[in-house]
Amino acid sequence: MPDKKRKISSELRSHRWFGPESLRAFGHRSRTLQMGFSRQDYEGKPVIAILNTWSDLSHCHSHLRERAQDVKRGIWQAGGFPVEIPVMSLAEVYQKPSTMMYRNLLSMEVEEILRSYPVDGCVLMGGCDKTPPALLMGALSMGLPSIFVPAGPMLRGNWQGKTLGSGSDVWKYWDELRAGNITEQDWHDIEEGIARSAGTCMTMGTASTMSGILEALGFTLPNASTIPAPDSNHPRMASDSGRRVVEMVWEDLTPTDVLTWASIENAVRVLMALGGSTNALIHLIAIAKRAGFNLPLELFEEIGKTTPYLVNMRPSGKYLMEDFHYAGGLAALLQVMRPLLHINTMTCTGKSLGENIKRFKVFNSDVIKPLESPLLTEGGLVILRGNLAPNGAVIKTSAATPSLLKHEGNAIVFDDYNDMERRIDDPALNVEPSSILVLRNSGPQGGPGMPEWGMLPIPKKLLKQGVRDMVRISDARMSGTSYGTCVLHVSPESWIGGPLALIKTGDTIELDIEKREINVLVSESELKTRKRSWRPQIRKFPRGYGQLFSRHVQQAHEGCDFDFLSGNAEIDEPEIH
DSSP: OOSOOOOOGGGSTTHHHHSSSSHHHHHHHHHHHHTTOOHHHHTTSOEEEEEEOOOTTOGGGTTHHHHHHHHHHHHHHTTOEEEEEEOOOOOTTTSSSOTHHHHHHHHHHHHHHHHHSSOSEEEEEEOSTTHHHHHHHHHHHHOOOEEEEEOOBOOOEEETTEEEOTTHHHHHHHHHHHHTSSOHHHHHHHHHHSOOSSSBOSSSSHHHHHHHHHHHHTOSOTTGGGSOTTSTHHHHHHHHHHHHHHHHHHHTOOHHHHOOHHHHHHHHHHHHHHTOOTHHHHHHHHHHHHTTOOOOHHHHHHHHTTSOBOBOBTTTSSBOHHHHHHTTHHHHHHHHTGGGSOTTOBOTTSSBHHHHHTTOOOSOTTTBOOTTSOSBSSOSEEEEEETTEEEEEEEEGGGSOGGGSEEEEEEEEESSHHHHHHHTTOTTOOOOTTOEEEEOSOSTTTTTSOOSOOSOOOOHHHHTTTOOOOEEEESSOOOTTOOSSEEEOOSSOGGGTOGGGGOOTTOEEEEETTTTEEEEOSOHHHHHHHHHHOOOOOOSOSSHHHHHHHHHBOOGGGTSOBTTTOSOOOOOOOOOO
């Protein structure tokens, strides 16, 4: 525990609203009485905000309205006063143009709700992709004691006796449908069998990756991030989290006590060992910047070279989240990785990471591999640079085709997603298996919001020839459930004149993973000539949040946060009048 004096009730932040004998405090107390609470319910007790991302359209979080009651039970039992506050729900499948566009909006809402209301600590309830980083970013910026309750993964899917994994098998069987290898009825049966319960994707997609990262950072109870949503351990974890956050308030255990440079390094290592989502790079950079740390892409590369890939899960491996949890879960993985981690980092339990994980063991070494016999000797993510990506790009080598990791081919360029959709299956498209598909205008501003378009579909005529992977390059992201030889997050993006804007169909592009390079084999003078004739496009948003986003969003290598939100400046508390 940080060396802090334990708080007394008059030092609670909420006491400024409820404690004084003043006109304003009279109003606050009388309105609490109006809701049916007596003074004994809240007087002298920590007020805990339960920030719930449940909504009728948030499929992954469809159980969180119920789980909030479990959290409340724990808070009441520990002597706190729970207040549930709904916050923006980022429903990955439904929200357009991209949930990534609204990650920063949710983070701002979290920060401002915590600032403006009489709360002493918070429980962050979420799980779907952008939700964990958004919740944590806002909590970091405000600085109140915070604990994360992950939504948990859904049950494994099933079709004709085959185990289905979210996303990964969607792409797989969509290709088989387009190739004519399965029927429309098969496709409908897969649709009915792939999502069988509440919870997030049960592959090592972005949701599972980010929940695991928040646990590695120290913001969840031990092994909370892998509990399946329907498992009875999940509501118990929710209640335990409610009990724990009350103690965190009395201990004044704040997010900056937990998030340190050492815990950030731990999180990067865990990302590599998980074979986690490429999206995690963007989110971790943004999280680190909210705490005042600069996390360069090079650190991912540096740590990846000394961190083996250990968790045998789709889309890179074989198993699903249920298998991972019952094999020991994230805490067991951390125990395996103990020699590689900073085990003295503080966590939300008030204990060190090392203390939290010491009782956990691996029960299936085919799911969680030992350090001495990993799936790969290096982490599954590689950072690329070159004249196509001066500020970096990323590729998930653990989910790529090895034979394509050193490849040269002619570019087939699509100006945007609609252009790609129109032409990709055109029999007249001059494409070969060696071609390199290029999608531009899909970055933070161009998308807008950097949608998950980076796993470009294989042209139908190549699918029918048996082709299932090609080199694909874009300034977009891709789903953590995706796979293939996809170069992503090319920075700077083409919308603002990055090199990807200058590529022409027929240009030769070279990918060399060993050299960590991605280059177009066009002379520098020719690229300069093309740049002189390039013209910027008109911004897509004349008003509102979209305009704010376009003016202030940073590039992928900077975390896609807003330029005015980074840093750990002191928070101005509101005046109570």
